[in-house]
Amino acid sequence: QPRRPAVMKVVLILIAILPWTDAFGDDDSCNRIGRKCLTQAHCNPETGQCECPNGTYGDGSFECVANDEYLCRIDSDPKVRTWDGASGDASLPCWYRVMAVTMILEPEYSWLVVNLFARNRMRSDGLFYVSEIRMVMSKYSISGATDDPVLESQTRFSLTVDAIWAAGGGNPWSYPPMVSWKGVVLLFTWNPQDNFAVITMANYGCRIKFRAFDPEALPQVMKPGISVMVPPNVVWFTWSDHEPDWLGLCLVPGLGEDVLRIRALDMGVPHRSILVMYYALRQPGLEVVERERSCNVVRQVLGQCKYKPILAINVCGAILNKHSIASCLL
Numbered sequence: 308q309p310r311r312p313a314v315m316k317v318v319l320i321l322i323a324i325l326p327w328t329d330a331f332g333d334d335d336s337c338n339r340i341g342r343k344c345l346t347q348a349h350c351n352p353e354t355g356q357c358e359c360p361n362g363t364y365g366d367g368s369f370e371c372v373a374n375d376e377y378l379c380r381i382d383s384d385p386k387v388r389t390w391d392g393a394s395g396d397a398s399l400p401c402w403y404r405v406m407a408v409t410m411i412l413e414p415e416y417s418w419l420v421v422n423l424f425a426r427n428r429m430r431s432d433g434l435f436y437v438s439e440i441r442m443v444m445s446k447y448s449i450s451g452a453t454d455d456p457v458l459e460s461q462t463r464f465s466l467t468v469d470a471i472w473a474a475g476g477g478n479p480w481s482y483p484p485m486v487s488w489k490g491v492v493l494l495f496t497w498n499p500q501d502n503f504a505v506i507t508m509a510n511y512g513c514r515i516k517f518r519a520f521d522p523e524a525l526p527q528v529m530k531p532g533i534s535v536m537v538p539p540n541v542v543w544f545t546w547s548d549h550e551p552d553w554l555g556l557c558l559v560p561g562l563g564e565d566v567l568r569i570r571a572l573d574m575g576v577p578h579r580s581i582l583v584m585y586y587a588l589r590q591p592g593l594e595v596v597e598r599e600r601s602c603n604v605v606r607q608v609l610g611q612c613k614y615k616p617i618l619a620i621n622v623c624g625a626i627l628n629k630h631s632i633a634s635c636l637l
Contacts (some may be wrong), residue, residue, distance in 0.1 A: 336528070366530070
């Protein structure tokens, strides 16, 4: 008899705690929306934030890299966080370039340009998530006669969220685990703990991660999107002022957002994201049929604007306000 009140007190405490546990999801959750941390990160219970370990920086729920490495990520709705840490909108209905970096090859006067493109899929609420990535690698050399860059060879690799979903938690890649191309060793792996499909350029230190949107989890327990890490010795340069092949949402460190803003104003474009989308559609890495298919998506989006107010605000208004860009895309 004397023990019953104590037992009842324990039961009441457990009942009081249960709703809090539900709100947090399972034991791996770090906050009330159930967000999970990376296996290498830790949860700060006071802030409800996933924190990267010492010597690294980034988002502990998405990606942590060494302090001397460059990190750019496009996550959630999606939003972009550039190499310099600036934030921006990536709600684009077409293909767009995420980044372009250059690496010097051996022998001298040859180099590798790595472009990462992505495209988004629209949800029923008018928001977007990344639905596909495509990495395009191009080897260039200097022509002895003219000193102009010459494209020697090009290859590409891609992955869709549909392939990730179809894999059911297994490896979604259709490529061998290791591929060698023009002296570049590529590793295609799957991280089941953090649900990332990973491309690693083993001998150049670049890494691309892609986490699929989970249509059954709202809000997203594991933040979806793309992260790109490049080493400190990467080369940032271009050879053309007329066709800025380096323009991407991640930008070039040190240039700042004014570069895209001024370029957009020169072309009469109200938003830098549309400018990035416009340039991506003109790239040789995206074959003509893909460009046409992407612009069909834009046509569909524009056709739905009057029925979807959120979509109209995010995308359609900016495109429809500038007939010059609409004519390029449609």
